[in-house]
Amino acid sequence: MPRAQKDPSHPDFPHGTDRGYWRGCKAGSPCPTTPTCANAHARAVKKAKWRAAGILPPSAASRVDAQSARDHIARLLTYKGASEEAIARAAGLPSVTLNQIRNRGAKKLWRRTSEAILAVTPAAVAAEVRLTPSAPYATKLRALGVLGYSVRWCSQRSGVNASEVALGRRPTITPRVRQALDALFDEISDRPATPADGIPQPIIDRTIREARAAGYHPPACYDDDGELILRAIPGHPWSLFDEQAARKLETLRSYLTGFRTIAQAAEDAGVTEKEVQRVAKAAGIAGLEGKPRRAATAAVLDVIHDADDGHLDIVHAALKLGLLSPHATTAPKDHPGIEAYYAELREQKKPHDGEEAA
Known part of the structure; x- marks a missing residue:
């Protein structure tokens, strides 16, 4: 590149242009022309934004007056459900274009932009309204x-x-x-x-x-x-069974976490000590010590955590741990948790790969 094109101090350097800005004469540099290279660059950036939105500055060629498009947009907005976004989709234009035409005083448009807006009918807008x-x-x-x-x-x-x-x-x-x-x-x-x-x-x-x-x-x-949502209705059989499951799971959780005694777990869960003993026995924890106790506790807590995370229905979790019976008189047979529990049992009874069905 000749020295005149890359040295801002050279008398033939293209000062006052966007090209001069990119070759070293940036904002803060002494520029001998008015407008400066920084001014020319800012103007070029603005024009690029106008072109991206379909709008040209007043001095650009191939332009038409924006007022007719502005009036047409105003008429379309009087129809029920119409919005700038719906009109823009019908015209195949970005919504920022319509916003600039309506609210930012755009005076000139590309001819094709104006024609696209004027071609939009109320029926086309109605088809784009998100009802x-x-x-x-x-x-x-x-x-x-x-x-x-x-x-x-x-x-x-x-x-x-x-x-x-x-x-x-x-x-x-x-x-x-x-x-x-x-x-x-x-x-x-x-x-x-x-x-x-x-x-x-x-x-x-x-x-x-x-x-x-x-x-x-x-x-x-x-x-x-x-x-x-049936299980959200207070007093509904599904809701009552959910409450039973949640209460028993919480009692078991209180007993298995924090090294609590039966008395402490009962107080924490708000139940009797007999209830704590009952859920511990149902879950297979009672009477275990040492390594078997730790393994059983981890397995039970995994099921409870699955219920907490929503991976397992709480009723399904309670049935799986033996805390509830699907045959109880209060058990609604069509409860999603009971149906999921039976589905799991059926899946476990299926022969595995390589095994022959009985």
Whole structure:
């Protein structure tokens, strides 16, 4: 490279250009021209960003006025559910392009960018709107009644028409409605209504009675799809069996960790000493000493840890350790944990590779 092209002090150095910036005349260096090489570089970077977004500076060639595209975007946004993101997807453009046209005063566009925006129809936008089925939201809105929140109050609180959703008049909801209802559920789905929420106590009581009469349960008893979680319903056979399993597993854990005595484990778990002895015997721990005791303890704790981590249903874990019986009168035969336990037994009875079936 000639000296004139790489020495900023040379009289023929390309000062005042982006090329000069990259060859050594950077910000802070004495540049004899105005604009400086650093100014020219900043301008080149800005132009590159404009080109990436489909927008050119006013001095660029092959440009058209941005106002017609801006007006068309404004018209499209008046349609239900429309958003900048949906219009951008329909036009095949990045959403930043529409944001710059609408909010950052872009005056000129590439002709192809303007044509892509003007070609977007309301039907094309509707096809790109991310609509969500309303059925799960309808169920959860009605379930809020069990806590004392009426659908009318939910509409006022969320700022959207929750009544249309709860009554099934809208098969789908827009992102704006979905976000408003999600925020409402996060705020109140774990606490009952009180007069402090602006709801008179008689209205709260009536709302609770009507929701229960309609067969609804608290919101925590439903999953994200609005499906009822039977084991989350207080008093349901599945829930009661879960409580039994959790209590016995916790009693056994208290006895096996921390070198506790039977009396200490009973106090820690809030049960009698006989109950501690009973679960220890059921798990095969009672009467063991030394190395056999340590091996049995490790095996039992592995099962309990699997239940803690969610790898094993708690009822399945309790059955596997002998803490519960699947034949008990209180055992719901259709409980997922019982079904998983029987499936494991059937799998163990299958002949292994290389063995002949009986």
